[in-house]
Amino acid sequence: MRRIVRVHVRRSPIAVENLVSFARLVPVGWDDRARAAYGEVAGAARIPGRVVRVDRISCVVAAPDGERIARFVDLPAVGDWVALAEDPDDEQLVIAAIAPRWSALTRHDADRERVQVLAANVDVVMISAPGDRPSAARVERETVLGWESGAQPLVIVTKADVAAPGYVEELRARLVGVEVIETSAVSGLGVDAVEAALAPCRTAVMLGPSGAGKSTLINALLGEDRLATGAVRDDDRRGRHTTSSRELVVIPTGGVLIDTPGVRTLGLGSVEDGLDAAFADVVAIAAQCRFGDCAHHGEPGCAVEAAVASGELDSTRLENYRHLEAEIVGDGRVVDHVAAKAKREEDKRIQRQARSDRSGR
Numbered sequence: 001m002r003r004i005v006r007v008h009v010r011r012s013p014i015a016v017e018n019l020v021s022f023a024r025l026v027p028v029g030w031d032d033r034a035r036a037a038y039g040e041v042a043g044a045a046r047i048p049g050r051v052v053r054v055d056r057i058s059c060v061v062a063a064p065d066g067e068r069i070a071r072f073v074d075l076p077a078v079g080d081w082v083a084l085a086e087d088p089d090d091e092q093l094v095i096a097a098i099a100p101r102w103s104a105l106t107r108h109d110a111d112r113e114r115v116q117v118l119a120a121n122v123d124v125v126m127i128s129a130p131g132d133r134p135s136a137a138r139v140e141r142e143t144v145l146g147w148e149s150g151a152q153p154l155v156i157v158t159k160a161d162v163a164a165p166g167y168v169e170e171l172r173a174r175l176v177g178v179e180v181i182e183t184s185a186v187s188g189l190g191v192d193a194v195e196a197a198l199a200p201c202r203t204a205v206m207l208g209p210s211g212a213g214k215s216t217l218i219n220a221l222l223g224e225d226r227l228a229t230g231a232v233r234d235d236d237r238r239g240r241h242t243t244s245s246r247e248l249v250v251i252p253t254g255g256v257l258i259d260t261p262g263v264r265t266l267g268l269g270s271v272e273d274g275l276d277a278a279f280a281d282v283v284a285i286a287a288q289c290r291f292g293d294c295a296h297h298g299e300p301g302c303a304v305e306a307a308v309a310s311g312e313l314d315s316t317r318l319e320n321y322r323h324l325e326a327e328i329v330g331d332g333r334v335v336d337h338v339a340a341k342a343k344r345e346e347d348k349r350i351q352r353q354a355r356s357d358r359s360g361r
């Protein structure tokens with residue numbers, strides 16, 4: 001006998017109301033994923049919002065009734081979905097809770113010994129690489145942070161009109177699993193490709209050194225000079241502000257973009273997964289090394305050094321991998337070449353001993 005299970009579809013009046021009143025959150029990314037994240041921290045008398053900018057003691061949030069200033073207890077990050085509550089004392093909004101993040105771009109701040117969240121809930125980490133200041137090593141380093149965030153890194157070579165010849169090709173040949181887009185705010189080249197990477201309800205964060213052309217590119221996407229560009233100016237024209245803090249902006253063709261001021265030091269922190277993803281080719285080759293703990297420093301049967309010798313692996317890429325690996329702080333993955341060498345010599349001594357024991361028997 002078949003049992004019929006009745007499913008009660010509850011038509012909650014609140015849900016219907018939400019569809020209407022939360023419409024203004026859609027441009028900042030209010031989709032099923034955001035709804036689910038908010039659902040984890042939603043409570044009676046709370047409303048959803050997304051953090052647009054964080055200042056010292058307050059932040060700007062996109063709320064169902066537009067942009068509002070909210071106070072916070074726990075420091076939120078730009079891009080966070082939050083549960084907002086009215087503070088009955090002073091009629092201000094307060095961030096009652098921060099929703100769980102599905103991705104977070106972080107940097108390790110060595111000075112203050114903390115991990116700083118640069119942007120939360122991002123889908124794409126756009127790494128702007130100024131074409132006139134080529135540095136594959138810097139881009140590679142930023143792809144490590146990009147992968148580590150849980151989002152997809154995307155390299156955007158800016159200022160193609162004045163770019164060093166061969167830079168784009170070098171990046172395409174060297175990076176693994178990362179698309180490289182060429183753009184110029186002067187000619188308009190590639191702006192459509194950046195737009196295409198930013199579908200509605202997708203969030204991107206723009207990384208890259210100061211002066212890379214990040215704000216100029218975002219203005220091109222916005223179709224207006226909203227963000228201040230170039231050197232620090234005296235004439236702080238109305239409607240403009242310098243990129244002194246991270247800010248989330250809505251792109252008219254869809255998606256949202258978080259602009260960052262050039263962060264001077266992008267400390268890596270514990271980014272083992274990001275490193276492995278950014279250097280998936282090196283990791284795959286290293287799996288072929290004779291010794292499991294091969295440090296790729298003169299060991300016999302080292303597949304990585306063989307790959308460099310044969311030209312399969314770029315030697316500067318390996319150099320940068322070693323450099324970044326050594327910088328990783330945290331869980332002891334930092335390679336101690338001296339200790340590794342001592343261990344290999346001890347292993348060899350044991351092997352020799354075993355051989356002579358056998359032959360002497």
Ligand SMILES: Nc1nc2c(ncn2[C@@H]2O[C@H](COP(=O)(O)OP(=O)(O)O)[C@@H](O)[C@H]2O)c(=O)[nH]1
Pocket residue numbers: 158159160161162183184185186187208209210211212213214215216217228229230231243262
């Ligand atoms: N030649 C050229 N200059 C650009 C381009 N994009 C930006 N710039 C210039 O680069 C400087 C820095 O740009 P800005 O957007 O402020 O860089 P940000 O610090 O990364 O936000 C400004 O003087 C821009 O005019 C470009 O595509 N081509």
Ligand SMILES: [Mg+2]
Pocket residue numbers: 214215216228229243260261
């Ligand atoms: Mg800027």
Ligand SMILES: [Zn+2]
Pocket residue numbers: 286289290294295296297299301302303304305
């Ligand atoms: Zn090796």
